[in-house]
Amino acid sequence: EAGVTQFPSHSVIEKGQTVTLRCDPISGHDNLYWYRRVMGKEIKFLLHFVKESKQDESGMPNNRFLAERTGGTYSTLKVQPAELEDSGVYFCASREQGTSPLHFGNGTRLTVT
């Protein structure tokens, strides 16, 4: 079974530019989550999709962040325009329904200079 796949693994952009992160969840997993870890701190929740619908986006920092999950398969997280404080590791995770544990991807390390 293929795991959660994230692309790119690293991205370095300048302040003001746009970056799009992609996540391919485990096949059949309706629940998809985005998390972020900044500067070695806690892993913080950003948002949760159930299939193509946003179930909870209470963790999104501001309207510079836009997440989509067209067709309920892969998801993208766009940051536009990027700011210095957006630097960190962005993790995607997926799971089946219920209380099954989250399966995480390896993350995208975003550096905004």
Add this chain to the structure above:
Amino acid sequence: DQQVKQNSPSLSVQEGRISILNCDYTNSMFDYFLWYKKYPAEGPTFLISISSIKDKNEDGRFTVFLNKSAKHLSLHIVPSQPGDSAVYFCAASGSSPRQLTFGSGTQLTVLP
């Protein structure tokens, strides 16, 4: 305001000895707790979990203890092995919504 706290950023233990990682939480609505392990350049991987109806769950060398009255949980690894060296995250969730709230992690180093 962190709802899940791991106050020890690092811990070093000798191979073969016991590793004890601690976690405190503040939200009394949390009813499900998990530990994840993370190696460098990889995502967190699930290790062990415990429901609030239990006070102990064991899986091989790993045991999680939950003290609800103290809002405290701990992960015991015995015997510790060098391959256990990683960052360990404590996480918690309530019944609704079910997203996980993570602590800031503890770097465990097991010395050979």
